[in-house]
Amino acid sequence: MPQTPPGTATSAAREILTRLHDVMAARTNAQAKLNQVVQIIGAAMDSEVCSIYLLRDGVLELYATRGLRQESVHVTKLALGEGLVGKIAEQVETLNLDEATSHPDFAYKPETGEELYHSFAGVPIVRREQAVGVLAVQHEASRRYAEVEIEALQTVAMVLAELIAGAGLIDEARGGAAAARGQGAVRLSGLKLVEGMGRGHAVFHQPRIHIEHTVAEDTEAERHRVYAAFRQMREQIERMTSQAEFGVAGEHQDVLNTYKMFAYDEGWSRRINEAIDSGLTAEAAIERVQQRTRMRMREISDPLLADRMHDLEDLSNRLLRIVSGQLGTAAQLGLRQDSILIARNLGPAELLEYDRRRLKGVVLEEGSLTAHVTIVARAMGVPVVGRVRSIRRMVAEGDFLLLDGNQGAVFVRPTATMEDAFDAKLVVTQKRRAEFAAMRDLPPLSRDGVRITLMVNAGLRDDVAALDVTGADGIGLFRTEFQFLVSATLPQRERQQRLYRDVLDAAGDRPVIFRTVDIGGDKALPYMKGDEDGEREENPAMGWRAIRLALDRDALMKAQARALVEAAAGRTLNVMFPMVSEPWEFDQAQALFENQRNWVAARNRPVPLAINYGTMLEVPALAEMLDVLLPKLDFLSIGTNDLTQFLFAADRAHPKLAERYDWLSPAILRFLARVIGQATAGGVSVGICGEMGGRTLEAMALIGLGIERLSITPAAIGPVKAMIRSLDVAALRAEMPAWLAAGHADMRRLLGEWAAERGVNIG
Numbered sequence: 123m124p125q126t127p128p129g130t131a132t133s134a135a136r137e138i139l140t141r142l143h144d145v146m147a148a149r150t151n152a153q154a155k156l157n158q159v160v161q162i163i164g165a166a167m168d169s170e171v172c173s174i175y176l177l178r179d180g181v182l183e184l185y186a187t188r189g190l191r192q193e194s195v196h197v198t199k200l201a202l203g204e205g206l207v208g209k210i211a212e213q214v215e216t217l218n219l220d221e222a223t224s225h226p227d228f229a230y231k232p233e234t235g236e237e238l239y240h241s242f243a244g245v246p247i248v249r250r251e252q253a254v255g256v257l258a259v260q261h262e263a264s265r266r267y268a269e270v271e272i273e274a275l276q277t278v279a280m281v282l283a284e285l286i287a288g289a290g291l292i293d294e295a296r297g298g299a300a301a302a303r304g305q306g307a308v309r310l311s312g313l314k315l316v317e318g319m320g321r322g323h324a325v326f327h328q329p330r331i332h333i334e335h336t337v338a339e340d341t342e343a344e345r346h347r348v349y350a351a352f353r354q355m356r357e358q359i360e361r362m363t364s365q366a367e368f369g370v371a372g373e374h375q376d377v378l379n380t381y382k383m384f385a386y387d388e389g390w391s392r393r394i395n396e397a398i399d400s401g402l403t404a405e406a407a408i409e410r411v412q413q414r415t416r417m418r419m420r421e422i423s424d425p426l427l428a429d430r431m432h433d434l435e436d437l438s439n440r441l442l443r444i445v446s447g448q449l450g451t452a453a454q455l456g457l458r459q460d461s462i463l464i465a466r467n468l469g470p471a472e473l474l475e476y477d478r479r480r481l482k483g484v485v486l487e488e489g490s491l492t493a494h495v496t497i498v499a500r501a502m503g504v505p506v507v508g509r510v511r512s513i514r515r516m517v518a519e520g521d522f523l524l525l526d527g528n529q530g531a532v533f534v535r536p537t538a539t540m541e542d543a544f545d546a547k548l549v550v551t552q553k554r555r556a557e558f559a560a561m562r563d564l565p566p567l568s569r570d571g572v573r574i575t576l577m578v579n580a581g582l583r584d585d586v587a588a589l590d591v592t593g594a595d596g597i598g599l600f601r602t603e604f605q606f607l608v609s610a611t612l613p614q615r616e617r618q619q620r621l622y623r624d625v626l627d628a629a630g631d632r633p634v635i636f637r638t639v640d641i642g643g644d645k646a647l648p649y650m651k652g653d654e655d656g657e658r659e660e661n662p663a664m665g666w667r668a669i670r671l672a673l674d675r676d677a678l679m680k681a682q683a684r685a686l687v688e689a690a691a692g693r694t695l696n697v698m699f700p701m702v703s704e705p706w707e708f709d710q711a712q713a714l715f716e717n718q719r720n721w722v723a724a725r726n727r728p729v730p731l732a733i734n735y736g737t738m739l740e741v742p743a744l745a746e747m748l749d750v751l752l753p754k755l756d757f758l759s760i761g762t763n764d765l766t767q768f769l770f771a772a773d774r775a776h777p778k779l780a781e782r783y784d785w786l787s788p789a790i791l792r793f794l795a796r797v798i799g800q801a802t803a804g805g806v807s808v809g810i811c812g813e814m815g816g817r818t819l820e821a822m823a824l825i826g827l828g829i830e831r832l833s834i835t836p837a838a839i840g841p842v843k844a845m846i847r848s849l850d851v852a853a854l855r856a857e858m859p860a861w862l863a864a865g866h867a868d869m870r871r872l873l874g875e876w877a878a879e880r881g882v883n884i885g
Contacts, residue, residue, distance in 0.1 A: 135400035152289035156186035171260035205229030240264040314530040318505030320483035327465035336406035351445040436469030483525035558840025562593035586628035588836035596632040598833020622689035668701035691728035740764035752804035762812035
């Protein structure tokens with residue numbers, strides 16, 4: 123099989139499965155069956171070695187082998203994570219190595235005699251989403267196994283899972299929610315996706331579907347079952363997307379349209395068909411493709427592509443339920459009480475099926491801030507915590523849960539003390555929210571009369587509602603790329619124009635600053651691939667993105683410019699360019715906008731009364747060119763998120779670096795002080811966009827440096843306003859120069875002590 127040409131993986135797998143079917147039907151004991159299995163697979167794959175390891179009592183035990191020493195069977199054992207086999211089982215991933223000994227996780231077991239063999243390929247044997255063993259092949263020659271061979275191994279591993287389960291060799295006792303019940307109260311941590319607090323009983327989104335038969339008796343019958351399931355699933359999706367209600371239509375509809383696009387994806391249905399051709403039943407074929415999708419998700423670093431893979435996983439689950447006849451999701455069965463929903467991940471349409479009156483929160487094993495389900499949950503007002511890896515192992519159906527979306531925490535089977543603390547925090551949160559709401563119409567005016575402009579960041583049409591809720595002065599950053607990120611295709615100019623006009627209408631006389639599209643790099647769009655960006659970027663945050671991409675793809679920016687110009691007809695338009703590194707980039711972008719304004723005016727169409735042009739200062743190099751740039755600007759906004767990572771050469775998404783560098787470091791504060799001073803002296807309004815401005819102590823420091831405009835998340839408006847109204851700005855600004863000159867190692871402590879001594883409300 124080493125020379126197996128592409129396209130014959132299905133026939134190779136089918137040949138093995140046909141022979142395995144006879145083995146499974148034979149009246150021999152489990153050990154004899156496994157001994158036959160390794161001989162069949164090894165011969166079919168032309169591999170000197172084929173071995174099966176099973177997870178027993180928490181360790182992987184060599185159960186059968188062709189090629190390794192027989193005396194090592196039931197003797198060689200590996201812990202989860204130990205050696206190549208242990209890594210495969212622990213990570214539920216595939217390994218394909220031309221030289222096994224060069225891998226850092228290689229562990230030599232002398233009793234096996236495996237030192238004779240160089241190449242190694244192994245796949246997990248998965249049952250109920252957990253690895254219960256490993257199937258491995260080895261070859262004396264040094265070579266990587268072909269992709270078709272790996273696919274055949276993965277298909278065979280599915281059938282092995284059924285054989286092993288039927289023989290009673292799966293260790294059912296390890297872990298699991300049943301064991302979790304006896305553990306008492308547990309606190310689990312995750313990622314804050316949608317803020318809020320909720321309590322309710324655990325409900326699993328999908329009751330587990332157990333695939334009992336993996337090898338098909340009649341391939342064509344299985345194919346017809348899948349075709350029928352596809353038709354039913356697509357009808358369901360059409361029905362749901364047509365009935366979806368979020369309030370105002372807009373980006374949420376784009377999310378659902380993207381989801382619907384996957385339901386009609388021919389590549390997905392073709393892969394399922396190929397799995398059926400290999401000899402699998404309809405259910406096993408869907409699960410086989412789904413397993414491959416999960417493994418690919420672990421390798422995807424691009425969050426947008428990962429989110430699209432999650433949508434495909436959600437559709438796979440839906441298709442599997444239809445074809446198996448197990449149609450009852452928790453939503454379809456109905457929520458009987460206040461509930462916290464638990465899932466690996468959710469598609470946006472599936473979340474819509476739930477009764478919002480009883481759905482009090484969502485906990486996901488996966489999920490991200492940009493995931494489609496997060497967007498929809500935020501629109502529904504449902505708190506969500508993601509990346510809780512152990513949730514389905516630690517929680518049993520019906521367990522009582524407390525969900526703190528503000529802290530990214532889930533309390534499982536809480537004690538009375540935990541409940542009391544949760545209730546106390548909920549009361550405080552509600553009280554503080556009431557206090558902030560009462561301040562809505564009060565100006566962010568300091569004790570000594572300095573008026574700070576407080577604006578919100580937004581990216582969706584519905585986000586504009588935050589202006590009235592918070593009493594903010596306007597939108598200081600409208601991220602126009604969001605419409606691009608949730609669309610299946612490039613948004614047409616008319617759609618862009620509609621969004622921008624709706625935002626301006628909703629904002630009324632309050633200003634809106636539109637940042638031109640910031641895509642590219644780690645915000646890759648699958649519908650915008652070209653020769654120049656076909657290579658994987660090593661440092662996407664510093665790559666071909668934002669203004670760089672927009673000026674190269676000027677048709678994209680021209681369409682956006684005309685959409686903004688036409689949407690702002692008769693009003694003032696505020697435009698800001700992201701990631702400008704040198705003044706000429708600003709000049710080109712401004713000229714492009716002016717050309718579009720002139721084009722519209724030449725056709726006697728209404729244009730904006732005025733266009734104010736600004737730029738983001740995120741790239742440190744721009745600070746060295748401010749003397750050239752400032753005379754051309756109407757305003758300047760400092761983007762602290764990107765600026766910080768560029769200044770420190772530290773990826774803010776890297777878990778080991780996320781907390782390493784402090785926004786209140788003297789290095790950052792000195793840099794900001796220089797930029798703010800230069801802009802103020804040049805008569806240019808300067809503000810802050812980014813998370814730094816939304817934290818009370820950091821916001822206080824920024825005001826001390828001379829900032830008088832902050833654009834922050836809506837949730838931060840109340841706390842920051844409370845801080846401002848308790849602050850003596852002049853007293854703080856009098857202290858800052860000496861503190862910066864001294865370069866204090868712990869500016870955070872210094873500022874905190876100063877605030878405490880003077881009664882500044884930093885929370």
